[in-house]
Amino acid sequence: MNAIRTTPPRPLDVTAIFPRLAPMARPAMRLHPRPGVPSVHESSAGGPLLWPADEPWPHCDKTHQGGEEALARLRLEQRIRANKAMHPDGDHPVPQHTPEEQAVLDRLNSEETWLDDSWLDAPVALLPVAQLYMRDIPILRPPVQTGADLLQVLWCPLEHFPEQHMPKTVAVIWRSAAAVTDILVTPPEAPVVTKGYVPEPCVLAPEQITEYPNLMELSKELQNQIRDGSIWQTKIAAVDSSYAPYPESFYHDHLSVAPGWKVGGWPQWGYTDPVPRDCSTCGTPMEPLLSVDSREWDSSTISWIPDEEQADASLNPCDPDLANPTTIQIADNHKLQIYFCPAAPEHPHMELMQ
Ligand SMILES: [Zn+2]
Ligand SMILES: [Zn+2]
Numbered sequence: 394m395n396a397i398r399t400t401p402p403r404p405l406d407v408t409a410i411f412p413r414l415a416p417m418a419r420p421a422m423r424l425h426p427r428p429g430v431p432s433v434h435e436s437s438a439g440g441p442l443l444w445p446a447d448e449p450w451p452h453c454d455k456t457h458q459g460g461e462e463a464l465a466r467l468r469l470e471q472r473i474r475a476n477k478a479m480h481p482d483g484d485h486p487v488p489q490h491t492p493e494e495q496a497v498l499d500r501l502n503s504e505e506t507w508l509d510d511s512w513l514d515a516p517v518a519l520l521p522v523a524q525l526y527m528r529d530i531p532i533l534r535p536p537v538q539t540g541a542d543l544l545q546v547l548w549c550p551l552e553h554f555p556e557q558h559m560p561k562t563v564a565v566i567w568r569s570a571a572a573v574t575d576i577l578v579t580p581p582e583a584p585v586v587t588k589g590y591v592p593e594p595c596v597l598a599p600e601q602i603t604e605y606p607n608l609m610e611l612s613k614e615l616q617n618q619i620r621d622g623s624i625w626q627t628k629i630a631a632v633d634s635s636y637a638p639y640p641e642s643f644y645h646d647h648l649s650v651a652p653g654w655k656v657g658g659w660p661q662w663g664y665t666d667p668v669p670r671d672c673s674t675c676g677t678p679m680e681p682l683l684s685v686d687s688r689e690w691d692s693s694t695i696s697w698i699p700d701e702e703q704a705d706a707s708l709n710p711c712d713p714d715l716a717n718p719t720t721i722q723i724a725d726n727h728k729l730q731i732y733f734c735p736a737a738p739e740h741p742h743m744e745l746m747q
Contacts, residue, residue: 398425398598398699400651404632407605407648410625413615414605421604421658421681422530423651424523425689425699426595426719430475433576436529436599438654438719439592442521442545443568446575451547452516453562458552459513460585463501465494467591468582475594497584518581519547519564522592523683525656526570529599532657536739541567546683546731550586558724559746560590563731565682567738589687589722600699604658605649608641609667619644647696653689654719657681660730664747672734673741679732682742686728688717 400423408415424438431440444450472488479485490498500506527533527542535541549562608616618624622640629636629643636643650661660667660681670679690697695710706715713720723729727746734740 396425396427396596396598396701398423398600398701400600400602400697401700401703404647404696405625405628407644410628411615411618414611417606417611418603419605419658420532420601421651422532422599422601422656424525424530424654424656425598425600426592426654427598428475428478428593428718429596430479431524431594431596433524434570435524436526436597437524438595438597439521440524440594440596442524442547442577442580443543443570443573444545444577444580445573446577448577450577450581451519451564451566452581453519453549453551454516455549455562456554457514457517457549458554458557458587460551460583460587462586462588462591463498464550464582464584464586464591465490465497467586467588468494471593491579493579493582497582501584513584517549517551517583519562520550520583520586520591521580522546522548522560522563522685523654525597525683529597530656532601534733534735534738535567536737539567539739540569540572543568543570544683548590548729550583550590552587559727559744560723560729563729563742563744565731565733565742589720592719592721595719599656602651602658604651606659607650607662607667608645609662610659616641642693646693652691652694652697653684653686655684655686658684660684660732660745661728661747664727665745668745670732670743670745672736673743675734675736675740677734677736679743680735681730682733683731684728685721685723685731687721687723687726688713690716691726 426438431437433441433443523546525544545566547564548560553561620641650659698706730745732743
């Protein structure tokens with residue numbers, strides 16, 4: 394981690410207006426991923442994992458829709474961007490393909506592959522999505538009595554058939570960082586991928602904030618109070634008059650759930666209404682673990698742009714280089730939410746797209 398990102402104070406203190414929200418406050422940690430060159434010893438999005446050399450790498454054996462991009466090509470493009478960022482004067486050797494990448498590209502481009510591409514149907518190596526050390530994200534809750542202090546999340550980088558538009562085969566792995574002594578240097582990679590499922594390698598700048606539930610998770614009475622503009626219309630109008638007729642939108646966009654990659658907090662809803670999320674093993678209501686978002690803000694959530702980036706974003710707030718540094722694209726600017734069982738984090742997780 395080499396930067397700080399600071400979420401501006403919320404435009405209104407929502408618990409001062411609706412004290413019944415106060416007990417529902419939950420901590421979340423916005424991750425603020427930004428392109429960089431993370432090591433296996435750092436928290437990252439799309440960076441290399443601290444993985445034991447003698448532990449099998451997870452693969453997906455489901456039926457896939459053909460990939461659209463050679464991962465080797467995307468990897469080289471990523472390294473060239475990182476090289477440019479680190480050496481803006483340009484006097485540094487341009488990255489080249491690794492021998493492993495070149496071998497895959499040669500095979501993809503070979504005449505044999507045009508005649509027989511059955512090797513592309515082999516189980517697909519999962520792709521690193523996030524690596525989170527507890528020292529950086531202390532609100533993580535690992536399984537008890539395991540000594541785990543490192544969470545690793547991987548997913549299948551290909552569309553599944555017939556379920557499309559959402560990454561599948563999500564692996565959630567807890568481990569003790571100190572127990573990994575012999576580190577896997579060259580993990581297997583899928584030959585072809587869905588481009589939007591490959592995060593740009595990013596370092597993180599975790600920041601703890603407080604969230605309140607999405608309107609749809611509140612009691613009907615509280616929902617009605619928030620929709621009733623007369624109670625707080627004047628307060629909203631003083632902040633942004635365009636929201637005065639839509640107090641529930643103001644609550645949604647600026648006061649309740651943060652956009653972007655984050656750990657914990659409350660889930661955002663909108664693609665669907667809230668759905669039951671009970672643990673398949675013990676029935677305990679599951680809680681948000683990690684949200685992987687296709688953007689950190691959009692035109693309706695610019696109040697969440699960190700202080701440090703307000704100036705850069707002032708001309709074009711929705712510039713994808715600023716608003717979506719990971720380049721992740723899930724369906725149409727949606728997010729993947731991973732849930733865990735708070736009673737026993739080792740119980741199976743679940744995912745939803747929102
Ligand atoms: Zn798969
Ligand atoms: Zn459970």
